[in-house]
Amino acid sequence: MYKMLLLATLLAVAGCAGKTVNRDNCAYALDFAWKELDLAKAEGFAGTVSYSKALSLLTAAKTQQQFEGYDGCLEDAEKARFYIRESRAGR
Numbered sequence: 001m002y003k004m005l006l007l008a009t010l011l012a013v014a015g016c017a018g019k020t021v022n023r024d025n026c027a028y029a030l031d032f033a034w035k036e037l038d039l040a041k042a043e044g045f046a047g048t049v050s051y052s053k054a055l056s057l058l059t060a061a062k063t064q065q066q067f068e069g070y071d072g073c074l075e076d077a078e079k080a081r082f083y084i085r086e087s088r089a090g091r
Helices: 002-018 023-042 049-066 070-088
Strands: none
Touching: 023 049, 023 070, 049 070
16 A cells, blocks of 8 residues: 555656756746847837747747646747747848
């Protein structure tokens, strides 16, 4: 009985630890991408299609971060940074 309780506890702890993978990376990528987006806006690129795509992706990434979907958050933040670069290049 003791071994089963120990095993269940270890599995629960491992499950909780898995949710925090990429938490810091997500936060960093979001922070950096929002700063890049603000810079693109200040440079006058806010009206581009790429800027709008980046804004949508960052909004989705923030939502995923709030629901502990750190992998999706990181992926969307990186995609947003691509579109920010495209926006600043005039595409």
